[in-house]
Amino acid sequence: MKTFRIIGRNIRDAFKGVFRNFSLSFASISCITITLIVVAVSMVLSENVNNFTLLVEKDVTIVAFIDNDLEEKKIDEIKKEISKMSNVEKYEYKSKQKITKEMMESSEVFDSIMKNWDSSENPIQNTFQVKVKDINKINDTADKIKKLDGITLVKYGEGMIEGLISTFSFIHKICIGAVVALILVTAFLISNTIKITISSRQREIGIMRLIGASNLNIRIPFIIEGLILGILGSIIPIVLTIYGYQKLYDHFGGHLFSDFIKLIKPVPFVYATSVVLLSIGILVGMFGSWRAVKKHLKI
Amino acid sequence: MNVDLIRLTNVKKTYNTGVTAIRDLNLRITKGDFVFIIGATGCGKSTLIKMLYREEKPTAGQILVGGIDVGKLRNGKVYKIRRKIGVVFQDFKLLEKSTVFENVAFALEIFGIPKDEIHAKVVKALDLVGLKDKITSYPDQLSGGQQQRVAIARAIVNGPKLLICDEPTGNLDKETSKEIMAVLNEINKLGTTIIMVTHDIDIVKEMDKRVIELDSGRVLNDFERGTYR
Numbered sequence: 001m002k003t004f005r006i007i008g009r010n011i012r013d014a015f016k017g018v019f020r021n022f023s024l025s026f027a028s029i030s031c032i033t034i035t036l037i038v039v040a041v042s043m044v045l046s047e048n049v050n051n052f053t054l055l056v057e058k059d060v061t062i063v064a065f066i067d068n069d070l071e072e073k074k075i076d077e078i079k080k081e082i083s084k085m086s087n088v089e090k091y092e093y094k095s096k097q098k099i100t101k102e103m104m105e106s107s108e109v110f111d112s113i114m115k116n117w118d119s120s121e122n123p124i125q126n127t128f129q130v131k132v133k134d135i136n137k138i139n140d141t142a143d144k145i146k147k148l149d150g151i152t153l154v155k156y157g158e159g160m161i162e163g164l165i166s167t168f169s170f171i172h173k174i175c176i177g178a179v180v181a182l183i184l185v186t187a188f189l190i191s192n193t194i195k196i197t198i199s200s201r202q203r204e205i206g207i208m209r210l211i212g213a214s215n216l217n218i219r220i221p222f223i224i225e226g227l228i229l230g231i232l233g234s235i236i237p238i239v240l241t242i243y244g245y246q247k248l249y250d251h252f253g254g255h256l257f258s259d260f261i262k263l264i265k266p267v268p269f270v271y272a273t274s275v276v277l278l279s280i281g282i283l284v285g286m287f288g289s290w291r292a293v294k295k296h297l298k299i
Numbered sequence: 300m301n302v303d304l305i306r307l308t309n310v311k312k313t314y315n316t317g318v319t320a321i322r323d324l325n326l327r328i329t330k331g332d333f334v335f336i337i338g339a340t341g342c343g344k345s346t347l348i349k350m351l352y353r354e355e356k357p358t359a360g361q362i363l364v365g366g367i368d369v370g371k372l373r374n375g376k377v378y379k380i381r382r383k384i385g386v387v388f389q390d391f392k393l394l395e396k397s398t399v400f401e402n403v404a405f406a407l408e409i410f411g412i413p414k415d416e417i418h419a420k421v422v423k424a425l426d427l428v429g430l431k432d433k434i435t436s437y438p439d440q441l442s443g444g445q446q447q448r449v450a451i452a453r454a455i456v457n458g459p460k461l462l463i464c465d466e467p468t469g470n471l472d473k474e475t476s477k478e479i480m481a482v483l484n485e486i487n488k489l490g491t492t493i494i495m496v497t498h499d500i501d502i503v504k505e506m507d508k509r510v511i512e513l514d515s516g517r518v519l520n521d522f523e524r525g526t527y528r
Contacts (some may be wrong), residue, residue, distance in 0.1 A: 006411040020396045207392050211406040212382035
């Protein structure tokens with residue numbers, strides 16, 4: 001019971017502290033809000049870039065063209081060789097008939113041209129379509145496939161893919177760096193803002209000590225106050241993330257520039273981001289208070 | 300039987316600045332006493348009482364307050380002695396943004412005492428200092444004397460064995476000072492030991508209690524009850 005009463009008192013005092021020193025609390029809250037908005041933007045950007053990279057990686061296929069005169073037995077041998085390669089995730093044999101059919105279905109122009117062609121005139125080759133596990137080793141895998149007997153040509157969008165992926169990974173890294181830097185800067189800023197708040201309440205802390213409050217008695221309400229500031233400061237960023245991202249997603253119809261670059265679906269992404277924002281707000285608020293009040297306890 | 304509540308043995312205090320405020324001080328104060336500490340500015344009065352509630356640490360010697368070796372208390376443990384002592388200051392040290400009730404209840408809430416018990420104790424303390432009807436007022440709505448009485452109520456609400464008063468009437472006029480002294484006398488009669496630092500010789504004469512006169516950090520005179528004139 002006693003513990004509950006003490007906890008209850010601490011929470012009540014913390015709320016009182018927030019509202020009785022509202023101008024300074026407001027400064028801390030604004031500081032948390034602004035940084036968390038920037039953190040939210042960086043997170044959304046970073047996660048989407050990460051998502052694009054995964055999608056691109058999933059989409060990349062090595063197409064190995066097979067000599068059309070090759071016998072079934074030889075094709076089976078190539079199949080075996082490819083299945084043995086460690087970086088191959090899955091592979092599929094596509095006959096030229098199948099490819100032709102697919103292409104005719106997807107394009108009217110192609111359809112009309114091919115209709116006039118005899119099957120012996122079909123210039124399309126039989127292929128193996130190979131997906132790799134590690135996109136960074138795609139070059140090696142493609143080379144190995146190329147060396148197999150009966151393979152005439154290997155294509156996987158070389159150059160372009162590597163460029164795209166390295167660009168994405170660069171952007172992703174920058175975003176993570178920005179998020180980490182922002183969190184540190186916020187913790188420092190909030191610590192300083194709360195320090196000003198607490199300095200102005202040094203008298204109060206002195207009186208508390210005089211009356212016989214232990215360091216913990218004094219520190220806990222301030223730390224809870226930091227927690228409250230963190231929660232209040234993360235409200236606007238969370239609302240912006242949830243509604244803003246949904247709006248953005250709807251505005252672009254779920255993908256950016258082309259169907260190729262898909263945006264992350266808002267649910268549950270925005271909620272996960274909100275939880276992260278709230279946690280950052282709370283931790284940073286509490287840490288800031290703890291650091292600031294520590295200074296005033298050395299009498 | 301007279302029991303020592305406070306015992307100072309060969310106490311010395313030199314500040315970091317090199318100033319020695321207390322030199323080789325030996326003192327005993329009995330439970331239930333009312334003691335005035337007087338002396339010229341800079342004689343060490345404030346340093347002496349600051350050491351009693353462990354705002355300052357002695358450089359040498361031993362200070363026992365209620366059996367606790369105050370000089371050996373670490374910063375993190377200071378609250379242990381503070382909970383046994385009430386302190387009243389010249390400038391009241393009230394929380395401006397809290398009501399009279401909250402100011403007094405503050406000391407009890409820290410310890411997790413039940414609400415109704417807090418209420419009863421606070422009302423009792425405020426009744427003792429004659430401010431029961433000002434319970435919802437804020438400090439700035441009160442006169443200086445009333446504010447000091449709130450500070451006294453806060454200091455005694457926890458039932459301390461010792462009440463330290465650092466020039467509690469320093470900011471108050473003669474009439475109000477008399478009222479405060481009457482309140483302190485009342486508290487003393489209830490069994491609380493009181494140590495009061497003052498410059499006001501009239502009060503000292505009128506109260507007719509034990510008087511310790513300090514000079515340059517030493518006891519110059521120690522007058523027993525009624526002998527200081």
